[in-house]
Amino acid sequence: PVQVQATNAQLMEIMMAQDFQDLTGQVIKRMMDVIKDMETQLLQLLVDNTPPEKRPELSSGLLNGPKIKMGNADTLDDQEQVDDLLASLGF
Numbered sequence: 001p002v003q004v005q006a007t008n009a010q011l012m013e014i015m016m017a018q019d020f021q022d023l024t025g026q027v028i029k030r031m032m033d034v035i036k037d038m039e040t041q042l043l044q045l046l047v048d049n050t051p052p053e054k055r056p057e058l059s060s061g062l063l064n065g066p067k068i069k070m071g072n073a074d075t076l077d078d079q080e081q082v083d084d085l086l087a088s089l090g091f
Contacts, residue, residue, distance in 0.1 A: 069075065076082050 076085060
């Protein structure tokens with residue numbers, strides 16, 4: 001009986017620690033969601049209040065791809081050339 005009570009007490013401690021960890025994880029997750037939302041709103045605020053002369057720079061972004069000189073022997077100009085290269089490598 002004494003060992004059973006000691007085991008029960010230890011198991012209860014483990015359960016309480018797990019509950020605390022779970023609650024802490026939930027709080028951290030909620031705070032991360034709030035922070036992410038705030039970051040998005042602040043970024044939108046900055047974009048909305050950017051002077052008109054700076055706005056074209058914002059819209060260009062990084063989606064343009066690398067600058068290459070068309071027709072160079074060491075560059076591929078279109079998707080067909082990329083496909084040919086991959087096919088020659090066995091892909």
